Amino acid sequence: MTTRKTSIWRTICFLLVGLLAACSKQTDPVQPMPSLAKVTVYKSPTCGCCEAWVDHLIENGFEVAVVDEPQMNPLKGSLGVPNDLRSCHTAKVDGYIIEGHVPASDIQRLLVERPDVQGLAVPNMPIGSPGMEMGTRVDPYRVMAFSADSRTVFAEHGQH
Numbered sequence: 363m364t365t366r367k368t369s370i371w372r373t374i375c376f377l378l379v380g381l382l383a384a385c386s387k388q389t390d391p392v393q394p395m396p397s398l399a400k401v402t403v404y405k406s407p408t409c410g411c412c413e414a415w416v417d418h419l420i421e422n423g424f425e426v427a428v429v430d431e432p433q434m435n436p437l438k439g440s441l442g443v444p445n446d447l448r449s450c451h452t453a454k455v456d457g458y459i460i461e462g463h464v465p466a467s468d469i470q471r472l473l474v475e476r477p478d479v480q481g482l483a484v485p486n487m488p489i490g491s492p493g494m495e496m497g498t499r500v501d502p503y504r505v506m507a508f509s510a511d512s513r514t515v516f517a518e519h520g521q522h
């Protein structure tokens with residue numbers, strides 16, 4: 363009788379240990395490999411500040427493919443970049459549009475937070491934004507998160 367009881371307890375123990383092992387395996391977080399996002403940049407073949415911005419992205423760990431595009435405005439139109447937010451280059455990353463001299467740190471934040479927007483834009487070409495450096499001068503500028511019918515301030519840089 364005693365031996366039988368012992369063997370039942372042993373069986374229960376084995377089952378519990380097995381269950382625990384199975385549970386801990388399931389809850390063990392699977393760490394995805396941090397993959398660097400690939401950015402495709404469309405720019406006019408003669409745009410120097412666009413190339414400086416590409417260098418800024420590469421320095422910050424992005425993989426970049428550059429496409430020379432002589433007709434930037436029709437391209438911006440087909441990608442849905444609103445007229446009021448346009449700058450020099452236009453980029454695509456992971457389903458988002460990046461218009462103009464947006465800092466790499468803001469793109470990284472975009473890809474982590476993944477807001478429901480079309481993309482980010484720095485309209486025009488503010489002095490002191492990445493790729494538009496002129497000494498130490500940094501004019502205040504905003505990074506806008508945009509959709510077809512909405513604009514929100516995503517980040518502010520320089521003195522405001």
Ligand SMILES: [Cu+2]
Nearest residue numbers: 411412450487
């Ligand atoms: Cu530019």
